[in-house]
Amino acid sequence: MSAYAEGKKAFGFCDRCGFRYKLKELKAETVNLASTNLLVCPECWDPDQPQNMLGRLRVDDPQALRNPRPLGGISGRDLPAAYRCDFSTGTAQTDPTRIDGWWAVNGTLTWNQSREALNIVAITDSGPIPGDPYIYRGYNGESKTPDYLSIDTSVYKYVVTQFTVNNYPLKEVGDLNPPDGFQGQFYWSTSTDPSDSGISEAKSQRCQSQPYFKLTQPSDGFAQSDRDMASTFKIVFDMTDDPEWTGTVSTIRLDYFDARPGDLGAGDIDVDYIEVVAFHNPDL
Secondary structure, three states: OOOOOOOOOOEEEOOOOOOEEEHHHOEEEEEOOEEEEEEEOOOOOOOOOHHHHOOOOOOOOOOOOOOOOOOOOOOOOOOOOOEEEOOOOOOEEOOOOEEOOEEEEOEEEEEEOOOOEEEEEEOOOOOOOOOOOEEEEOOOOOOOOOOOOOEEOOOOOEEEEEEEEEEOOOOOOOOOOOOOEOOOEEEEEOOOOOOOOOOOHHHEEEHHHOOOOEOOOOOOOOOHHHOOOOEEEEEEEEOOOOOOOOOEEOEEEEEOOOOOOOOOOOOEEEEEEEEEEOOOOOOO
């Protein structure tokens, strides 16, 4: 048996204002965490001063946020590059012959130590397609051990490269490029079959669609008189709206230029860097 009645209908008087209330509506007051033994109405009740509780109550104040949205977190400003090579070491590799993981078809690769750059020179008198040099990273050729990349296309949307032209190739008859634009094309593949690169025209972008692919000084581009003029280019392939840029990219290929077959002095560039990033500022 309970020692006290439930008091569902009992009433009492506020110890401060003296008005009558239901007993269950009266609230106990504390001061400095100590009971005053006062029961007061809701209008008279005052909470204990919070400053009295400093250091005396455990406070759960987690600092980490669930699913935060910091500046640039989703846009990619603060994300490291998925892949970047600045050719600062010129590490030589074999089978196939590579420099910092890159190997060439229809061209020769050397490391320009003074510039810390990858030098590409077209082979115009032999090879599968004379005068059309291109470089691979990931797929290393049929029956060769691959060194695949792992690029998440849902996050990384920009392929950026900068290079200096040491010797311009002669312009091919019928080239689609404007007179003051350089040539080139970017390819990619998601294949992990060592016997097949998976490279195709469907998964590629051409340089003439890039608005900043211009010479840094007036010239007619590929004219013989300008082939000794060094110019630096920065190309950004924007993959944001390309429907084929999906999945995990394992191999990338860059065709920087075409040279006319038999034009033995044409096509000589130094590549400063190649990177795949989540954010690119077109003003830089």
